[in-house]
Amino acid sequence: MKLFPFQFRTLSSGVLFSNPAGDFFQSDERLLGRMAVGDLQPTEWAFLQRQGFACEDPGDFYYNSFRQRLHEKKAIPNRLNYIIAVPTLRCDLSCRYCQVSRVGEKVQGYDWSEETLARFLSFLDHLESSTLKLEFQGGEPILRMDLLERIIAHCQERFDAAEFVICTALNTLPNRLLRLMAQDNVYLSTSLDGPSELHSRNRTRSPEATRRFENHLRRLLDSFGPERIHFLPTVMPNDFHRLPEIIDAYRAWGCDGIYLRSASFHGFARKQLPTEMADQSALADRWVAAYSVAMEHLFRCNTEGGPMIREFNLSQMLRRIFKRSANHHVDLRSPNPAARDALLVNWDGRFYPSDEARMLAAIGHSDLSIGSLACGYDQEKIAQLNWNQMNEVHESCIHCVYQAYCGIDMIDDLARCDRIDVPKEGSWFCRVQMGLFDFVFNKLLGNNPVDLFNLSGHLNGHFSHTPFYGRFYYDPA
Amino acid sequence: MAGFTMIRHSFQIREHDAAREPVVFALKEMTFTAGGLRIGSPYGDVVLAAMAGELDRGDILALFPEENRVVRWFFSDSLSHTLLLTEACDQRCLMCSQPPRPHRYPFWKLYAQALNLLPEGSQVGLSGGEPLLLKKELVPWLLEMHRCRPDLTFHLLSNAQHLKLGDRDWIEPLREVLLWGIPLYAGDAERHDQIVFKKGAFETLLSGLNLLARCGSRVELRSIVMQPTWTGLSALADFVTRHLRFIDYWALMQLEPMGYAGEAWEGLFVDTSEHFAPVATALAMAQAVDVATLLYNFPRCTVPEPWRDRVCASVSDWKRRYLPQCGLCREQSVCGGFFESYWDRSHQGFQRIQPL
Numbered sequence: 001m002k003l004f005p006f007q008f009r010t011l012s013s014g015v016l017f018s019n020p021a022g023d024f025f026q027s028d029e030r031l032l033g034r035m036a037v038g039d040l041q042p043t044e045w046a047f048l049q050r051q052g053f054a055c056e057d058p059g060d061f062y063y064n065s066f067r068q069r070l071h072e073k074k075a076i077p078n079r080l081n082y083i084i085a086v087p088t089l090r091c092d093l094s095c096r097y098c099q100v101s102r103v104g105e106k107v108q109g110y111d112w113s114e115e116t117l118a119r120f121l122s123f124l125d126h127l128e129s130s131t132l133k134l135e136f137q138g139g140e141p142i143l144r145m146d147l148l149e150r151i152i153a154h155c156q157e158r159f160d161a162a163e164f165v166i167c168t169a170l171n172t173l174p175n176r177l178l179r180l181m182a183q184d185n186v187y188l189s190t191s192l193d194g195p196s197e198l199h200s201r202n203r204t205r206s207p208e209a210t211r212r213f214e215n216h217l218r219r220l221l222d223s224f225g226p227e228r229i230h231f232l233p234t235v236m237p238n239d240f241h242r243l244p245e246i247i248d249a250y251r252a253w254g255c256d257g258i259y260l261r262s263a264s265f266h267g268f269a270r271k272q273l274p275t276e277m278a279d280q281s282a283l284a285d286r287w288v289a290a291y292s293v294a295m296e297h298l299f300r301c302n303t304e305g306g307p308m309i310r311e312f313n314l315s316q317m318l319r320r321i322f323k324r325s326a327n328h329h330v331d332l333r334s335p336n337p338a339a340r341d342a343l344l345v346n347w348d349g350r351f352y353p354s355d356e357a358r359m360l361a362a363i364g365h366s367d368l369s370i371g372s373l374a375c376g377y378d379q380e381k382i383a384q385l386n387w388n389q390m391n392e393v394h395e396s397c398i399h400c401v402y403q404a405y406c407g408i409d410m411i412d413d414l415a416r417c418d419r420i421d422v423p424k425e426g427s428w429f430c431r432v433q434m435g436l437f438d439f440v441f442n443k444l445l446g447n448n449p450v451d452l453f454n455l456s457g458h459l460n461g462h463f464s465h466t467p468f469y470g471r472f473y474y475d476p477a
Numbered sequence: 478m479a480g481f482t483m484i485r486h487s488f489q490i491r492e493h494d495a496a497r498e499p500v501v502f503a504l505k506e507m508t509f510t511a512g513g514l515r516i517g518s519p520y521g522d523v524v525l526a527a528m529a530g531e532l533d534r535g536d537i538l539a540l541f542p543e544e545n546r547v548v549r550w551f552f553s554d555s556l557s558h559t560l561l562l563t564e565a566c567d568q569r570c571l572m573c574s575q576p577p578r579p580h581r582y583p584f585w586k587l588y589a590q591a592l593n594l595l596p597e598g599s600q601v602g603l604s605g606g607e608p609l610l611l612k613k614e615l616v617p618w619l620l621e622m623h624r625c626r627p628d629l630t631f632h633l634l635s636n637a638q639h640l641k642l643g644d645r646d647w648i649e650p651l652r653e654v655l656l657w658g659i660p661l662y663a664g665d666a667e668r669h670d671q672i673v674f675k676k677g678a679f680e681t682l683l684s685g686l687n688l689l690a691r692c693g694s695r696v697e698l699r700s701i702v703m704q705p706t707w708t709g710l711s712a713l714a715d716f717v718t719r720h721l722r723f724i725d726y727w728a729l730m731q732l733e734p735m736g737y738a739g740e741a742w743e744g745l746f747v748d749t750s751e752h753f754a755p756v757a758t759a760l761a762m763a764q765a766v767d768v769a770t771l772l773y774n775f776p777r778c779t780v781p782e783p784w785r786d787r788v789c790a791s792v793s794d795w796k797r798r799y800l801p802q803c804g805l806c807r808e809q810s811v812c813g814g815f816f817e818s819y820w821d822r823s824h825q826g827f828q829r830i831q832p833l
Binding site (some may be wrong): 050323456459466468 | 691760766
C-alpha cells in the first residue's frame with residue numbers, strides 16, 4: 001500500500017486531512033502519527049484507500065481515480081472567453097476608496113480612440129472561442145454609451161453566445177442604457193454599500209445623489225428583475241462591524257446574493273487608511289472575525305424565511321471544495337495563468353491579467369501590463385507572472401491543508417508589501433483565506449442542520465436539509 | 478427459441494414452405510384474414526397467429542422456417558432497440574429480473590441484416606445474461622457493424638467481469654458509439670459480492686472500470702434501490718462520487734417485479750414513495766460534485782419535486798402500464814408508469830401514488 005501526498009491541520013473538532021486532489025476527512029493525532037510512519041492497520045489502509053488517500057500499486061483503480069481528480073482540480077480552461085474592457089477611465093463620481101484611480105469626467109485623453117476600438121474588435125474577431133463574456137469596467141463606462149453600443153452590436157454578430165456586464169455607478173440612467181438592456185444577454189452590475197447613509201459617505205457624498213442612485217436602481221430592478229441587475233458592496237475597515245446591517249439592507253432590496261468584499265489596497269484606498277491597511281495580519285483577522293459574525297447572521301436570516309441570500313465567497317469556496325472543475329474564478333484558483341481564459345483591456349489599449357493588476361499600474365506602482373492591442377502579448381512577462389501564480393510550488397503553500405481549494409495572489413502581495421517573495425503566512429490573502437476556509441470546514445464538520453441547509457444553498461443554488469456529502473470522520477480508537 | 482426476447486410478439490407460421498435458412502426483413506405488407514395475419518416475407522406470404530395491431534409496418538422481423546416461427550426483433554416506432562444475446566451469466570444477482578439459463582442466441586449474421594435495416598442514428602441495446610460471455614464472436618461483430626453503420630450507437634449491458642488490458646484494442650475504437658451499462662450495488666466488496674453472488678466480483682469490476690476510464694469509454698453506472706442496498710446507499714454514493722467521476726451518469730433504479738425480484742418482492746422492495754430520503758442524499762452527493770444522475774423505473778409522482786427532473790420514462794413502452802388513478806395525472810405523458818408485472822404486486826408496492 002502507498003499513501004498519496006497529504007496535508008493536515010488541527011481544527012477545534014480534530015485533525016483535518018486533505019490531499020492535492022481535494023479529498024478530505026477528519027480524524028485525530030493518533031492516525032496522523034501512524035500515517036507519518038506508515039504503521040497502519042489493514043482497516044486503516046482500507047479507509048484511506050476509499051477516501052482517496054492511498055492505492056495498492058501505481059496504475060491500479062485507486063491510483064487512476066486519484067489522477068483523474070487531480071487533473072480535474074488543476075485543469076484551467078484554455079480558451080480566452082472572458083474579457084474586461086475599460087473603454088474610459090473618466091468617472092462622474094469620486095468614491096473615497098476608488099481603487100482604479102479614476103480621472104474627472106471632463107479630463108481628456110483617457111478614452112478608447114477610434115483606432116483602439118478598431119483594434120479591439122479585430123482582436124475579438126480573431127479569438128478561437130465561439131462564446132464570450134464581456135465586462136465593461138471604468139471609470140464609468142456609461143459615459144461612452146456609443147462605444148458600448150458598437151461593441152455589443154459587433155459581438156452579437158460575432159459570437160454564438162455572448163454575455164455583457166456593464167459595471168456602472170448609476171449616477172445617471174441614460175435612456176440609451178435602458179435600450180441596451182432590452183437585449184436579454186446584457187446585465188448590469190453596480191455598487192451598493194448598504195444603508196443609504198453609508199453609501200452616501202463612501203460613494204455619492206450627498207443624500208440627494210444617493211436618493212437619485214437608489215431611484216435608478218429601483219427602476220432597473222422593477223424593469224429587469226434581480227436576475228439581470230447585480231450589486232455588491234465595498235467595505236472599508238472602519239465599517240467591518242456593520243456587515244450584518246449591510247446584509248439586512250440587501251435583503252430589503254430583495255437580493256438573492258451578496259458578495260462581502262473588503263476594500264483592497266489599491267487606488268485611493270491606499271491613501272485613505274494607510275495605517276489600518278498596512279498591518280495586514282491584524283486587518284485580515286478583523287475581517288475574518290467580522291465575516292464569521294455576518295455569516296451567522298445571514299444563516300439565521302435564511303432559516304427564518306423570506307428571500308434566501310447567498311454570499312459569493314462562501315459559494316466560491318464550496319465550489320472549489322466540491323465541484324469538479326470550479327476553475328473559472330481567477331481570484332481563487334491555482335495555477336492561475338495570465339491571459340489564458342481571462343484578460344483585461346485597459347483604456348489605453350494595454351493588456352493586464354486582472355482588474356487589480358491595472359490598478360497597481362494606475363498609481364505607478366508596478367507595470368504589470370502583459371502586452372497591448374497594438375503589439376500583442378508579451379510572452380516573456382506572462383511566463384514570469386505565471387511562475388508566481390502557482391501555490392503548488394510555493395513553499396508557504398505546499399504544506400497547507402487548503403492548498404487544493406485555494407488560490408494565490410501575487411498582485412495583492414505586491415500592493416501591500418511591494419514585493420512578491422514575502423512568506424505568505426502573514427499576508428492579507430493567506431490569512432483571510434485560512435480564516436475563511438477554517439470557517440467553512442468547521443461548518444462542514446459541525447453537522448448542524450442550520451449550517452447544512454445554508455451550505456447546500458450556497459453550493460447548489462437551492463437550500464435543502466438533505467446531506468450532500470458522506471461521512472468523513474475516522475475514529476482510530 | 479422458447480423464451481427468446483419479446484416472446485409475446487412471436488407468432489407461429491401456419492402456411493409456409495419450411496426448411497430454408499432464417500431470414501430478416503422489414504414488414505411492408507400485411508392484411509388481416511380469417512386465418513390470421515397475412516404478411517409479406519422474402520419467402521412469400523405467411524400467415525401468423527397474431528391479432529391485428531400486434532405488428533406494425535416497419536417492424537423488423539426474423540423468420541425461422543424450421544421452427545415455424547417469426548420473432549419481432551425491433552419495433553418500427555422506437556428509436557432504441559434491444560437484442561438479447563444470451564441468457565447465461567456468471568453472476569447470480571439476488572434481484573435478477575431474468576434469472577440466468579444456459580441459452581445463447583448467436584445469430585450474428587441475422588443481427589447484422591437486422592441492423593442494416595434500422596433507421597439512421599438508432600441505438601442498439603445489447604443485453605443478456607452477460608453479453609461478454611460471447612466476447613469472441615461479439616467483438617468482431619461489433620467492429621464490423623461499426624464499420625458498416627458508423628451512425629449506429631450501442632448500449633451494452635455488461636457486468637464488466639471479462640475485460641483484460643488487451644481489450645483496449647477494440648474498446649478504444651468504439652468509445653464514441655458504445656455506451657456501457659454497468660451495475661454496481663455497493664461501495665464495498667463484501668456487500669456487492671453478496672448481492673451478485675460471486676466472490677471477487679467487486680475487485681474484478683473495479684479493474685474493468687479502470688480500463689474503461691483509461692480508454693475514455695462512456696459509462697452508465699446502474700444501481701438498484703432495494704432493501705439489500707438501502708442502508709449502503711450513502712456509502713455507495715460516496716464511492717461513486719469520489720472514484721467513478723468519469724462516468725457519463727449514474728442511474729438509480731427501482732425494481733422490476735420479474736424473476737427473482739418478483740419471487741422475493743417483499744424482502745427486496747423499498748417503498749420510495751414513502752421513504753425517499755436516502756435516495757435524495759445519494760442524488761445530492763452526486764450533484765455536489767457534478768456527477769449526473771437519473772432515476773429509472775420510479776413513477777414520477779413518487780419522487781419529491783426537487784428531484785423529479787431526474788426521472789426517466791425508462792419502462793419500455795411494451796411493458797408499460799398505468800394505474801386507474803393515473804388517468805387524472807397531467808404528467809402521464811412524461812411518466813414511465815409501471816411494469817406490467819407490477820400488477821400482481823401493487824398491494825405491496827408504492828403506497829403514495831398521487832396524480833400530479
